[in-house]
Amino acid sequence: MVFCKLICADVRDGMRTIEDGSIDLVITSPPYNVGKEYEVGVSREEYTEMIFDVCKEFKRVLKPDGRFCCNVPFTMGSHSVTRLVMWEWETALLEAGLTIRDYIVWDQSNSGNDTAWGSWKSASSPWLRHKAEVLLIGYNEQWKKMHKGESSISSRDFTRWTLDIWTMACARSKFHPAVFPEELPRRCIHLFSYVGDVVLDPFSGAGTTLKVARDLRRNSIGIDQSEAYCEESKERIGFCQGTIDNSVKFIYEKISGEEL
Numbered sequence: 627m628v629f630c631k632l633i634c635a636d637v638r639d640g641m642r643t644i645e646d647g648s649i650d651l652v653i654t655s656p657p658y659n660v661g662k663e664y665e666v667g668v669s670r671e672e673y674t675e676m677i678f679d680v681c682k683e684f685k686r687v688l689k690p691d692g693r694f695c696c697n698v699p700f701t702m703g704s705h706s707v708t709r710l711v712m713w714e715w716e717t718a719l720l721e722a723g724l725t726i727r728d729y730i731v732w733d734q735s736n737s738g739n740d741t742a743w744g745s746w747k748s749a750s751s752p753w754l755r756h757k758a759e760v761l762l763i764g765y766n767e768q769w770k771k772m773h774k775g776e777s778s779i780s781s782r783d784f785t786r787w788t789l790d791i792w793t794m795a796c797a798r799s800k801f802h803p804a805v806f807p808e809e810l811p812r813r814c815i816h817l818f819s820y821v822g823d824v825v826l827d828p829f830s831g832a833g834t835t836l837k838v839a840r841d842l843r844r845n846s847i848g849i850d851q852s853e854a855y856c857e858e859s860k861e862r863i864g865f866c867q868g869t870i871d872n873s874v875k876f877i878y879e880k881i882s883g884e885e886l
Contacts, residue, residue, distance in 0.1 A: 775820025
């Protein structure tokens, strides 16, 4: 049996409930604080403080051979202001004492950024249209797994997914406006974890990582501060229905900072 645990809480409060050195793999796509509808807007200083706190928690909860896959854009912004989002997360991860091992470029074949031209057919102010994001791949203390486990990746997929460019279409979901495709956590889980490992998504949103981890026989923990998204995730993942063979234990917690 594996477990699937969803925590409805602020990411920092949720992370504090996780035991030291208990996580094998973090897979997440964090908010970027650029005014998206699913984000709670905060100041630049508050956002920076949050990502540094979260990366320190990554360091604490990851096993010594624990890995992370953090999906972020290279940059985000408008015509007048550009945020170096990848650089911000790189800096926070390194400051926390984690190591970035490599980068995977996600070639988004249907990102939809096809009409934001800036100055049309003019050198005045053209605007690059974003068709790619990046996965920051790294680890806590050592990259090589300390113990042998059961891998679940095929020879064909191992050959394809150890390339540093992944082509995947963006996902569309009624649950969340910025969901990533199931293929993204599926590749990360197969490539970077064993069956039965514990996978954490601290910004779980629509619950994609938890759903895929459940399907691939991994334990999983997700955190999201939106009660609405948590309720939708529970429905999507199957908290209410359970499994016919009782192969998954579903756990739901709602906490606040006052409870800690």
